[in-house]
Amino acid sequence: MQAYNKSDLYNKYVQEQAAECLQTTCITNESYNKILQAHPCKLYTPNYFIKIALGLLTIVAILFSGLLLWLLSSSAINSAAIATLLIVLAIICYITLELLVKGKRYYNAGVDNVLMIMVIVFIVSALLASDFETSWIVISSVTMVISLWLSIRFIDAFMAMVSYCCFFIFLFLVYLKAGDIAKATAPLIMMAVSALVYFVMKKFIENKPFVYQHCFKTITLLTLVTFYASGNYFIVKEVSDQMFHFQVGSNDHIPFGWLFWIFTLTIPPAYIIYGIIKKDFLVMRTGLGLITATVFTVRYYYTFLSAEIEMLIAGVILIWVSYALIKYLKTPKYGFTSEELYPSKKQSLNVEALIIAETFNKQPAIEGPGLFGGGSGGGGGATGEY
Amino acid sequence: MDLSVFKELLIGQLISEEEFKNIELQKEKPLSVHWDLRTLLYLGIVLLTTALGIIIYKNIDTIGHQAILIIIAIACITCFGYCIKNSKGYSNRKIDSPNIWFDYVLLTGCLLLLTFVGYIQFEYNVFGNRWGLATFIPMIILFIAAYYFDHLGVLSLAIINLAAWAGISVTPLRILKENDFNDTNIIYTGLILGAMLVAISFVIQLRNIKAHFAFTYKNFGAHILFISLLACMFYFENIYLVWFIVLAGVNFLFFKNAVKESSFYFLVITLLYTYIALSYVVVQLVLISGFDMLPIYFVIIYFIVSGIALIRFFIHYNKILKRNAGLQ
Numbered sequence: 283m284q285a286y287n288k289s290d291l292y293n294k295y296v297q298e299q300a301a302e303c304l305q306t307t308c309i310t311n312e313s314y315n316k317i318l319q320a321h322p323c324k325l326y327t328p329n330y331f332i333k334i335a336l337g338l339l340t341i342v343a344i345l346f347s348g349l350l351l352w353l354l355s356s357s358a359i360n361s362a363a364i365a366t367l368l369i370v371l372a373i374i375c376y377i378t379l380e381l382l383v384k385g386k387r388y389y390n391a392g393v394d395n396v397l398m399i400m401v402i403v404f405i406v407s408a409l410l411a412s413d414f415e416t417s418w419i420v421i422s423s424v425t426m427v428i429s430l431w432l433s434i435r436f437i438d439a440f441m442a443m444v445s446y447c448c449f450f451i452f453l454f455l456v457y458l459k460a461g462d463i464a465k466a467t468a469p470l471i472m473m474a475v476s477a478l479v480y481f482v483m484k485k486f487i488e489n490k491p492f493v494y495q496h497c498f499k500t501i502t503l504l505t506l507v508t509f510y511a512s513g514n515y516f517i518v519k520e521v522s523d524q525m526f527h528f529q530v531g532s533n534d535h536i537p538f539g540w541l542f543w544i545f546t547l548t549i550p551p552a553y554i555i556y557g558i559i560k561k562d563f564l565v566m567r568t569g570l571g572l573i574t575a576t577v578f579t580v581r582y583y584y585t586f587l588s589a590e591i592e593m594l595i596a597g598v599i600l601i602w603v604s605y606a607l608i609k610y611l612k613t614p615k616y617g618f619t620s621e622e623l624y625p626s627k628k629q630s631l632n633v634e635a636l637i638i639a640e641t642f643n644k645q646p647a648i649e650g651p652g653l654f655g656g657g658s659g660g661g662g663g664a665t666g667e668y
Numbered sequence: 669m670d671l672s673v674f675k676e677l678l679i680g681q682l683i684s685e686e687e688f689k690n691i692e693l694q695k696e697k698p699l700s701v702h703w704d705l706r707t708l709l710y711l712g713i714v715l716l717t718t719a720l721g722i723i724i725y726k727n728i729d730t731i732g733h734q735a736i737l738i739i740i741a742i743a744c745i746t747c748f749g750y751c752i753k754n755s756k757g758y759s760n761r762k763i764d765s766p767n768i769w770f771d772y773v774l775l776t777g778c779l780l781l782l783t784f785v786g787y788i789q790f791e792y793n794v795f796g797n798r799w800g801l802a803t804f805i806p807m808i809i810l811f812i813a814a815y816y817f818d819h820l821g822v823l824s825l826a827i828i829n830l831a832a833w834a835g836i837s838v839t840p841l842r843i844l845k846e847n848d849f850n851d852t853n854i855i856y857t858g859l860i861l862g863a864m865l866v867a868i869s870f871v872i873q874l875r876n877i878k879a880h881f882a883f884t885y886k887n888f889g890a891h892i893l894f895i896s897l898l899a900c901m902f903y904f905e906n907i908y909l910v911w912f913i914v915l916a917g918v919n920f921l922f923f924k925n926a927v928k929e930s931s932f933y934f935l936v937i938t939l940l941y942t943y944i945a946l947s948y949v950v951v952q953l954v955l956i957s958g959f960d961m962l963p964i965y966f967v968i969i970y971f972i973v974s975g976i977a978l979i980r981f982f983i984h985y986n987k988i989l990k991r992n993a994g995l996q
Contacts, residue, residue, distance in 0.1 A: 295673070296677070303687075303690075334936065339982075343976055343979075350965070597717075597719055620701060
């Protein structure tokens with residue numbers, strides 16, 4: 283079913299594993315080279331920056347091809363004609379993708395990723411543009427099926443993500459059709475679905491890791507997020523307000539509000555603790571990230587102190603905790619260490635410098651005391667630049 | 669790591685018994701949370717400094733300007749004092765920071781310095797109308813600090829200050845947003861500044877003075893230079909072809925250099941900037957005859973063909989660069 287040769291995929295997996303070993307100095311350079319020679323991989327995956335450039339150029343080429351087609355079929359003014367045109371474009375993208383993968387074995391080369399996304403974008407636009415009253419159930423189910431196929435055939439983690447998201451939305455919308463009880467229990471059901479998918483993915487990862495391992499891992503990450511989101515007080519309340527018009531003001535409580543507060547408050551710490559016990563960095567880091575979401579949720583409904591005092595306290599706690607942990611874990615304990623085990627590459631420092639430049643940038647000549655204290659805290663987005 | 673893979677490699681005699689043992693032992697080794705903790709620390713510092721800034725700003729009437737200035741000055745001096753005490757001294761090579769705190773303390777000191785200078789200028793107008801001095805002095809200190817303590821982040825701040833002194837803002841997200849490239853002054857400044865930074869990056873590599881700073885200089889320099897050159901093309905509409913030739917020449921040199929140094933990053937940005945310029949020229953030349961259908965078709969086909977051609981070109985050079993196995 284995959285568009286790629288199985289031995290190529292296996293060899294790629296071996297190469298990745300070997301690279302990891304080389305970095306952790308388990309194996310020598312010679313062995314590494316020997317492994318590379320014995321497991322040649324013909325898949326074409328270029329350098330990271332080249333990948334971005336290829337992706338951008340593919341977008342240019344596709345958009346102008348679409349424009350050309352539209353001009354040539356100058357009759358395409360009514361919605362049916364536009365929808366047809368979009369579907370034709372989607373088909374062209376898919377055929378190009380198949381041909382390129384077959385002929386040149388592009389694998390995460392930027393070109394293939396963009397083509398896949400374009401297939402989805404064109405199909406969804408076609409559904410939206412057509413005259414038919416297309417419901418979100420139809421759109422999400424169609425997108426789910428197509429992206430699932432793309433992720434299976436081209437082993438693409440992003441498509442797997444899209445597919446899971448659509449699956450989640452689809453299930454939610456279908457379940458709501460069941461009536462009032464469904465509306466009340468929807469959050470719990472969606473949590474159960476997330477948990478179920480999480481455990482299924484875990485099983486998959488254990489069983490046959492090498493072909494789809496990246497896909498499974500990204501879905502695992504998403505299930506963790508959707509599990510939290512389905513139980514988050516803010517999301518449950520806002521979605522109920524929007525979709526069922528519960529006529530609750532911002533001060534009213536939703537039914538079983540306390541339950542969702544418990545979920546909101548306990549899930550992130552639970553992730554962190556579980557991640558630490560199981561030594562699962564994915565779960566731990568997701569927990570750390572979700573703490574922010576919990577903080578914002580609480581702040582949205584209750585204000586205890588002014589924002590800057592809370593920031594001050596949070597900052598002090600963060601510095602104190604991380605400092606204490608860095609000191610405490612200097613000698614490894616419980617299987618964790620704060621030391622860098624293997625020297626990081628030069629790149630990360632350059633990136634750090636750019637982030638500093640962005641977050642802490644100030645220009646004294648044109649500023650007043652309003653920009654005080656360093657760091658507007660709003661930047662940090664230098665990722666695309668390096 | 670997947671042990672079953674390595675078992676097979678062991679059977680195929682691609683790795684030795686000893687190496688396999690190493691890999692098995694790897695599972696027992698502690699996991700490093702170094703970067704997680706550093707990220708948290710960094711977040712904490714950002715939150716703390718921002719919060720302090722807001723608090724001071726809100727209470728400025730009760731605290732008084734002098735008190736605040738004194739506090740900032742003391743904190744700043746403390747930071748620099750700490751750094752001087754713990755520093756390993758200057759060297760032309762790269763110096764590793766003595767401990768995990770050092771970099772952050774230095775950064776805080778530098779930021780406080782910038783705040784201090786900005787504050788006295790705003791409140792007391794110390795430098796009068798010589799705005800240049802208010803950026804020039806911190807710039808000099810930042811450069812000294814960056815070189816003496818060997819800190820890439822401070823170097824970036826220094827370069828940004830240098831550009832601010834020259835009159836343009838150059839942080840990655842603001843370079844296009846906050847500069848008015850319809851002003852010839854800014855365009856020429858950008859050209860000179862960009863060329864200068866690129867020149868510095870080459871000189872320090874040649875002379876081996878803090879050669880690891882080269883990337884930062886070159887990165888800022890290249891973007892400023894390219895954007896200024898593009899601005900020249902768009903601004904001087906009558907002679908845009910002349911500027912295009914200049915741009916093409918500069919980019920050709922960059923391209924040669926990127927291939928020589930196997931730098932994927934500079935290869936990509938050079939070619940993409942060139943592509944923007946070329947497309948501008950093509951569109952200008954074709955549409956000069958008016959907005960007929962035929963020229964428009966031509967432009968569309970140009971974009972399709974050139975896009976695909978450039979993709980092939982990138983793939984070709986990716987191969988060449990990979991062979992030279994440069995990491996950056």
